[in-house]
Amino acid sequence: MGTFAFITLDQKYSFATSIFFQTLKQVEASLSSFPNGLVYRLNHHRCIQTDPIVQDAIEKSLYYYKRSDGYFDITIGSLTKQLFGFGTSQEKIPTIKDLKQATLGVDGIHMDQNSICLDKAIMIDLGGMGKGYAIDLAAARLKKMGVQQAVFGLSGDIRCLGECQVKVQNPFVSETVAIIQSDSKDFAVSTSGTYRRYIKDTRYNHLIDPKSRRSQKLIASVTLAGSRQNAFLDAMATAIGVMPLKKAWMFAHSLKNIDYLIILENGTMIKHGNRISITKPTGFILFPSTVSAYIRLLQQTAE
Structure with missing residues (x-):
């Protein structure tokens, strides 16, 4: 999946290590938009035979699309894969004209019992939830095998079975x-950030608003934490990361029982929830009661 994976568990559960990595390979074979992945084949041949992992991931993504008011849109692949070429040897910065003319729309995805097909010019990119999906499947398999204490992750998606602490990375320099702090037997954390993939500099990052078709400029990273599925948190963090700032904050705050930490490009931190403790601020720390006033100030300054 083009990133690092890890797992930490007690010696008595060592048998689960191979299952974990086998699961990641299985999901990658289905959801990867790079050569040898089924999604790559779907993007380039328009149709594939139904695959349970691809179908399930797309169905979940269509729900996330509705849940996020269209800001989580897997047909963003028409921009991220076809125009920008993120993660390939053909990375480039497309023209505004090309961005405007690109075809997006979840109505261009068609599934039945036998096949999954895309309309002409539609390309999908499951990178905004695929890592979380892989972690969810691994968690389900480990729990079924009786694993009660483990910490494992794939890039910014981390799962805790049992008690654990998770460090949040500074999006500007290498530090925490x-x-x-987890507070349940099954706890998930997901971080999405502009610093993870970009062309030339973070102005052309992979977190692209499907409505404006522009890369995120104000938000550097979004971290969500709670007793939810990683795929859900992964998708919601991606959606928040591409939203206009006021909508991003209001949407994050609407997620029930989810703690969040949003770090802006100017270092300002917006925090909610007792499970997150800031250890080294990157700038001012805002809490929900002060965010609205701060956003109004930013808007007045920009005018």
Whole structure:
């Protein structure tokens, strides 16, 4: 999946290590938009035979699309894969004209019992939830095997079975800015950020608003934490990361029982929830009661 994976568990559960990595390989074979992945084949041949993992991931993504008011849109692949070429040897910055003319729309995805097909010019990119999906499947398999204590992750998606602490990375330099303390037997954390993939500099990052078709400029990273599925948190963090700032904050705050930490490009931190403790601030720390006033100030300054 083009990133790092890890797993930490007690010696008595060592048998689960191979299952974990086998699961990641299985999901990658289905959801990867790079050569040898089924999604790559779907994007380039328009149709594939139904695959349970691809179908399930797309069905979940269509729900996330509705849940996020269209800001989580897997047909963003028409931009991220076809125009920008993120993660390939053909990375480039497309023209505004090309961005405007690109075809997006979840109505261009068609599934039945036998096949999954895309309309002409539609390309999908499951990178905004695929890692979380892989972690969810691994968690389900490990729990079924009786694993009760483990910490494992794939890039910014981390799962805790049992008690754990998770460090949140500074999006500007290599250091920890916050610690998240789990409070349940099954706990998930997901971080999405502009610093993870970009062309030339973070102005042309992979977190692209499907409505404006522009890369995110104000939000550097979004971390969500709670007793939810990683795929859900992964998708919601991606959606928040591409939203206009006011909508991003209001949407994050609407997620029930989810703690969040949003770090802006100017270093300002917006925090909610007792499970997140900031250890090294990157700038001012805002809490929900002060965010609205701060956003109004930013808007007045920009005018």
